[in-house]
Amino acid sequence: MTLVLDGVAKTVRGAVHIHPTELTLEKGTMNVLLGPTLSGKTSLMRLMAGLDQPTEGRVLWEGRDVTGVPVQERQVAMVYQQFINYPTLTVYENIASPLRLQRRPADEIDRRVRETAELMKLAPMLDRRPLELSGGQQQRCALARALVKDAGLVLLDEPLANLDYKLREELRVEIPRIFRESGAIFVYATTEPEEALLLGGNTAALSEGRVAQFGPTAEVYRRPVDATTARVFSDPPMNFLPISKTGHRLMFGDGQSAQATGHLAELSDGRYVAGFRPNHLEAERHVEDAMHFTATLSVTEITGSETFLHLDHHGERWVGLIHGVHDLTQGAEIDVWLDPAHVYVFGEDGRLAAAAAYADAA
Amino acid sequence: MAEATATRIPENLTAGGRRKRVRVNGSAVVMTAYLVFLMLPIYWLLNMSLKTNTEILSTFSLWPQNPTLANYATILTDPSWYMGYVNSLIYVGLNTVISVTVALPAAYAFSRYSFLGDKHLFFWLLTNRMAPPAVFALPFFQLYSSVGLFDTHIAVALAHCLFNVPLAVWILEGFMRGVPREIDETAYIDGYSFPRFFVKIFMPLIASGIGVAAFFCFMFSWVELLLSRTLTSVEAKPIAATMTRTVSASGLDWGVLAAAGVLTIVPGALVIWFVRNYIAKGFALGRV
Numbered sequence: 193m194t195l196v197l198d199g200v201a202k203t204v205r206g207a208v209h210i211h212p213t214e215l216t217l218e219k220g221t222m223n224v225l226l227g228p229t230l231s232g233k234t235s236l237m238r239l240m241a242g243l244d245q246p247t248e249g250r251v252l253w254e255g256r257d258v259t260g261v262p263v264q265e266r267q268v269a270m271v272y273q274q275f276i277n278y279p280t281l282t283v284y285e286n287i288a289s290p291l292r293l294q295r296r297p298a299d300e301i302d303r304r305v306r307e308t309a310e311l312m313k314l315a316p317m318l319d320r321r322p323l324e325l326s327g328g329q330q331q332r333c334a335l336a337r338a339l340v341k342d343a344g345l346v347l348l349d350e351p352l353a354n355l356d357y358k359l360r361e362e363l364r365v366e367i368p369r370i371f372r373e374s375g376a377i378f379v380y381a382t383t384e385p386e387e388a389l390l391l392g393g394n395t396a397a398l399s400e401g402r403v404a405q406f407g408p409t410a411e412v413y414r415r416p417v418d419a420t421t422a423r424v425f426s427d428p429p430m431n432f433l434p435i436s437k438t439g440h441r442l443m444f445g446d447g448q449s450a451q452a453t454g455h456l457a458e459l460s461d462g463r464y465v466a467g468f469r470p471n472h473l474e475a476e477r478h479v480e481d482a483m484h485f486t487a488t489l490s491v492t493e494i495t496g497s498e499t500f501l502h503l504d505h506h507g508e509r510w511v512g513l514i515h516g517v518h519d520l521t522q523g524a525e526i527d528v529w530l531d532p533a534h535v536y537v538f539g540e541d542g543r544l545a546a547a548a549a550y551a552d553a554a
Numbered sequence: 555m556a557e558a559t560a561t562r563i564p565e566n567l568t569a570g571g572r573r574k575r576v577r578v579n580g581s582a583v584v585m586t587a588y589l590v591f592l593m594l595p596i597y598w599l600l601n602m603s604l605k606t607n608t609e610i611l612s613t614f615s616l617w618p619q620n621p622t623l624a625n626y627a628t629i630l631t632d633p634s635w636y637m638g639y640v641n642s643l644i645y646v647g648l649n650t651v652i653s654v655t656v657a658l659p660a661a662y663a664f665s666r667y668s669f670l671g672d673k674h675l676f677f678w679l680l681t682n683r684m685a686p687p688a689v690f691a692l693p694f695f696q697l698y699s700s701v702g703l704f705d706t707h708i709a710v711a712l713a714h715c716l717f718n719v720p721l722a723v724w725i726l727e728g729f730m731r732g733v734p735r736e737i738d739e740t741a742y743i744d745g746y747s748f749p750r751f752f753v754k755i756f757m758p759l760i761a762s763g764i765g766v767a768a769f770f771c772f773m774f775s776w777v778e779l780l781l782s783r784t785l786t787s788v789e790a791k792p793i794a795a796t797m798t799r800t801v802s803a804s805g806l807d808w809g810v811l812a813a814a815g816v817l818t819i820v821p822g823a824l825v826i827w828f829v830r831n832y833i834a835k836g837f838a839l840g841r842v
Contacts, residue, residue: 241743243739243742243743262742263739263742263743264742264743264745264746264747268743269743270739270740270743272736272740274734274736276734276736276737276740278737278740278741278755278759279759280755280758280759280761281755289744289746290744290745293744293745293746294745334740337740337744341744
């Protein structure tokens, strides 16, 4: 079972929602669509499901062209960000409805509904109506309905975004476990890099209607193909700093420079953009050759175990994430250190020129 | 000195308390007066319907001196009277069914799809209600006479559709807009065909809207006199027309007429009772 998007594109009244996209999703895989709001995650999902028809290209399911096939005849299930259930039916009937439409025998329906309800911890609520449940239970009901029908393609469109923190963590652990057993193709849209990393599988990084990169999640995280993907796949976003290379040294301004080792040495001289993740900024010299920067502290956010530093470095906004609670005065000049091994180098066009040394090592 | 202050404070308090009590009574008085004002005509109708013609015309009595149900008996036994109710109920029922049936798919289209001129068409629907029915009496009369529909129930029912379909579309569209589009899509993904989804999932969801739309169709059709009287003569004569044609050689039959009035209020009151919880949303055309 594979789902292939072959040059699929979507234009609505002259506005491009999805640029021509090539994507192959394999059976039994978890595929994360990662991108900010309006990057085209939902549009792409709707094309995969068959809710919308692409303006160009074909959708292939197991090698068969299903581009014009109505959604009723496709083997798909979908869960939305809003909790979508049939409010007039009981939880039992909600879960049973896809099976009833498949005309399964009554005893099989009953068995499968109860099994699924057990799995989603809905067994005591089967006789209630969805609106009498809590938000988390409503979404469980929607997930159960998607799960029960044994669809070949399961689309989850930010299913946890409307849930509170605790429930989200709980379901985030359960979803991959539950769905792994079904052997279907999973597509999971999210705006949070953390969620993508937790789910594993493959990640397609989207921005402005384009799939910038598709590959194993860890690989996309370690080696983002361009600055946009790197920014999307980092929370808080990656920090950037213009640099230049002369000879064997990378000049970071402020008199800071680093030895161009490894494949950095192969780069031609010229101007580049350095990128580094907030958690790689340190408040003390942590490695021998760490580079030192001085920046103005504009805001600090203390979450308890970590402190977010919002920094102003010669007009560039940086975010640093350091461990522990630090009592720092706003507006003060503070010193931060950066290990050159954590620096990504992008060309001026935004393409990745060299990945950080630590990513290559991993 | 100390005693003086001690006594003055409670006085002040009682004064305030008294003023407050007077205000409560005031609002009760206004309310009672208003209710009496509202209910008086209805009470007087009921009062008359239980009296004999002699009593109505000879004396002024606040309640019937010799209560009688003879007036009601007359109406319920004389076909020329009770057929008026039957006719009215037939065309009102027909109209309600036709209006809601036609309006359901139309309202769904307006709430779910965007098409060329949808907003203009939607507003134009409502402008149909802006013309007085009298404007349409003549064309309808001529049209229905020429195609042999004159004096039939369906003629009146169809004529009333001109006003009720736009109204029902507006009300239903408001209710349908409140249903997230994702429910439709989830149903299609689950495998529902459109007709099955519409009947099994969607209509129960907007059941209160359908109830309100039906009520408004019922109400307008029930109280509308001009078109229904113009388009009928004998076979489909509505009750309101029967009531206005009761002047006989012996003068007006006051008691029977009053009883007919009471019986005319009943169906409307019954229907209102069923949709009382949704009426406000209906008056706002479902847009609350």
